[in-house]
Amino acid sequence: MSRLTPFEWIAAIRFMREGLVQTLLIIVGVGLGVAVIVFMSAALAGMQANIIRRTLNYMAPIVVIPPEQVARPLREDGSKTAALVQPRSQQLRSIDQWQKVRAQIERLPDVVAVTPVITGPGFALRGDANKAVNITGIEPETYLNVIALADKMVAGKLTVASSDIIIGTELAKDLGAGIGDKLHLNTASGASETLNVTGIFDFGNKRVNGSNVYISLHVAQNLLDLIGGVSSIELKVRDPFEAETIAQRIQDETGQEADSWIKTNAQFFTAMAAQTLTNRLIRFFVGLTAALGIASVLVVSVVQKSKEIGILRAMGTSRGQVLRLFLLQGAVMALIGSLLGSALSFVFLSLFRSIARNPDGTLMFLIEIDPPLLMVTTVGATLVGVLAAALPARLAAQLDPAVAIRG
Amino acid sequence: MAESGTAATLRLEGVRKSYGVGTPVETEVLHGVDFSLKPGEFAALIGPSGGGKSTLLNVIGLLDQPTRGKVWIQGIETDKLDDAERTRLRGRSIGFVFQYHYLLPAFTALENVMMPMLAVRGRPDDEMRERAAVLLDKVGLTPWKDHKTNDVSGGQQQRVAVARSLAMAPALVLADEPTGNLDTNSADGVFDVLRSVNETSCTTFLIVTHDPRLAQRCDRIIELVDGRILADRPNRNVVGRSGAVFSESASVPSAS
Numbered sequence: 196m197s198r199l200t201p202f203e204w205i206a207a208i209r210f211m212r213e214g215l216v217q218t219l220l221i222i223v224g225v226g227l228g229v230a231v232i233v234f235m236s237a238a239l240a241g242m243q244a245n246i247i248r249r250t251l252n253y254m255a256p257i258v259v260i261p262p263e264q265v266a267r268p269l270r271e272d273g274s275k276t277a278a279l280v281q282p283r284s285q286q287l288r289s290i291d292q293w294q295k296v297r298a299q300i301e302r303l304p305d306v307v308a309v310t311p312v313i314t315g316p317g318f319a320l321r322g323d324a325n326k327a328v329n330i331t332g333i334e335p336e337t338y339l340n341v342i343a344l345a346d347k348m349v350a351g352k353l354t355v356a357s358s359d360i361i362i363g364t365e366l367a368k369d370l371g372a373g374i375g376d377k378l379h380l381n382t383a384s385g386a387s388e389t390l391n392v393t394g395i396f397d398f399g400n401k402r403v404n405g406s407n408v409y410i411s412l413h414v415a416q417n418l419l420d421l422i423g424g425v426s427s428i429e430l431k432v433r434d435p436f437e438a439e440t441i442a443q444r445i446q447d448e449t450g451q452e453a454d455s456w457i458k459t460n461a462q463f464f465t466a467m468a469a470q471t472l473t474n475r476l477i478r479f480f481v482g483l484t485a486a487l488g489i490a491s492v493l494v495v496s497v498v499q500k501s502k503e504i505g506i507l508r509a510m511g512t513s514r515g516q517v518l519r520l521f522l523l524q525g526a527v528m529a530l531i532g533s534l535l536g537s538a539l540s541f542v543f544l545s546l547f548r549s550i551a552r553n554p555d556g557t558l559m560f561l562i563e564i565d566p567p568l569l570m571v572t573t574v575g576a577t578l579v580g581v582l583a584a585a586l587p588a589r590l591a592a593q594l595d596p597a598v599a600i601r602g
Numbered sequence: 603m604a605e606s607g608t609a610a611t612l613r614l615e616g617v618r619k620s621y622g623v624g625t626p627v628e629t630e631v632l633h634g635v636d637f638s639l640k641p642g643e644f645a646a647l648i649g650p651s652g653g654g655k656s657t658l659l660n661v662i663g664l665l666d667q668p669t670r671g672k673v674w675i676q677g678i679e680t681d682k683l684d685d686a687e688r689t690r691l692r693g694r695s696i697g698f699v700f701q702y703h704y705l706l707p708a709f710t711a712l713e714n715v716m717m718p719m720l721a722v723r724g725r726p727d728d729e730m731r732e733r734a735a736v737l738l739d740k741v742g743l744t745p746w747k748d749h750k751t752n753d754v755s756g757g758q759q760q761r762v763a764v765a766r767s768l769a770m771a772p773a774l775v776l777a778d779e780p781t782g783n784l785d786t787n788s789a790d791g792v793f794d795v796l797r798s799v800n801e802t803s804c805t806t807f808l809i810v811t812h813d814p815r816l817a818q819r820c821d822r823i824i825e826l827v828d829g830r831i832l833a834d835r836p837n838r839n840v841v842g843r844s845g846a847v848f849s850e851s852a853s854v855p856s857a858s
Binding site for chain 1: 656660663665666685686689690692693694698700702704706707708709717718720721722724725726766770
């Protein structure tokens with residue numbers, strides 16, 4: 196008789212129905228708790244995914260650049276150097292033998308796409324307007340595999356032939372330039388090019404839209420005086436959250452400096468970790484509160500029913516049966532509560548969808564409640580219910596029938 | 603050893619029971635009780651309050667263990683059993699009727715009668731349901747079998763409790779003031795049910811009662827005073843088998 200039999204099921208369900216008000220209250224309580232947990236986890240995941248997506252829009256997960264130049268003593272004969280050494284100014288340099296480095300990186304596992312890039316400062320001039328810009332020379336065939344620039348085009352087309360330039364919406368506005376217009380691109384070295392605006396992009400970020408311009412790799416090499424070279428190699432990895440580990444590995448294997456977006460956005464990641472921790476804490480306490488609720492309802496029920504439990508024991512019900520009878524009540528209340536909570540979380544979600552909208556009516560960010568989360572929460576809540584019922588169930592099982600009946 | 607009580611449904615030998623063992627307030631409630639009940643006996647256990655009747659009933663019903671002495675139920679020496687074995691023996695061999703019925707209010711009369719069978723066997727079946735219906739019929743409650751137990755009268759509740767005590771066809775039924783909460787009429791009705799079951803089966807009854815009138819209707823009267831058996835005598839002239847009370851409630855068993 197150590198298995199769960201219909202007897203325990205029948206008695207557990209009747210006992211719960213008998214105290215219907217208590218049972219319903221606790222089920223609603225568990226339901227609200229589960230709904231909060233599910234909705235909050237989904238909202239947080241959606242928000243973080245949204246920020247990550249927006250960041251990785253215009254930024255490669257890993258950027259490989261040449262190692263920093265350091266001031267070295269000219270003589271190695273042990274003569275003294277000044278106590279204060281002025282750090283070297285960093286000039287724009289190419290990655291040494293970048294084709295070899297690129298091939299090396301391409302062979303690494305988890306690397307999805309690799310592209311050589313040359314970036315440097317410049318000025319965009321059109322008529323009287325003059326704007327400082329970030330020149331990015333790209334190899335379109337591979338660059339588009341790393342940055343989804345094609346998806347961000349709002350006008351014109353994405354071609355970067357030798358006389359083409361692609362600018363952001365903000366810069367287009369500042370310069371009053373449209374598709375087909377010409378503009379000058381100057382650099383500090385004195386080089387200058389006249390280019391045709393062939394496309395306009397929008398990354399949803401004003402700073403990026405106002406300063407990034409894309410031209411062909413060759414033109415950029417000329418402008419930035421880096422013939423045949425590239426200033427960085429950008430790459431995309433399978434899991435953006437693994438970027439830092441992969442960056443470390445690239446650094447070890449190539450001797451170049453590799454910066455992951457995690458390092459570049461350290462503050463954001465700290466904030467995200469804090470959010471995640473807060474979410475866990477809230478989940479824990481909501482779970483604990485629900486568990487205490489279940490436990491207290493069952494303790495009261497054990498006390499109220501002590502005579503009935505005594506008579507059940509007198510009739511030949513074993514301690515194990517009484518124990519399981521109460522564990523089952525905890526499990527059933529938690530299970531029904533979490534099913535209710537799952538349903539409620541969808542109500543929260545639709546409510547959120549109707550409120551959290553941008554002025555133009557689009558969603559601020561996308562929240563999806565994924566089935567695995569619901570499954571995990573439901574199973575977890577049921578286990579918590581059984582655990583919460585452990586104490587009252589033990590109390591009930593250990594009741595001395597003689598005392599309970601007399602009492 | 604276990605064979606020594608073959609003939610008796612119940613045998614007590616030097617049963618002593620103390621409370622607070624090992625503390626300064628240790629008190630002995632039963633000072634060595636010996637008696638046995640043969641199959642089919644219908645005995646009353648009488649005596650003043652605080653004389654140890656309920657304690658003795660708990661010991662006999664395996665709800666409590668004697669401090670010293672031995673209890674045999676149908677020849678089984680119970681002090682050799684562990685808690686689970688005692689529970690099983692209690693479930694199969696002993697039925698209880700208490701002063702207050704202790705029915706489960708969440709269940710109907712029929713389900714309450716099924717409950718001992720369900721607890722022991724785990725799974726409800728038609729046979730259980732039929733047996734419960736037969737027992738309810740025996741106590742005259744067929745019309746109320748699907749009522750929740752809080753919806754029937756006190757006397758009817760106690761008759762449900764009697765039917766429940768008989769569910770497992772126990773060898774021994776222990777009744778602790780089964781009519782203590784009932785008016786005279788209902789009390790007689792319940793008592794008649796007990797007697798008629800006793801007459802049609804060979805179930806042994808031990809009935810604790812304060813009511814001398816009911817005690818006089820038993821075959822044997824055991825008097826327990828201050829934890830000792832003061833008198834244990836057969837009751838030669840059982841009363842109440844004729845006269846108004848009996849004939850009025852005699853209709854109960856046949857009221858199907």
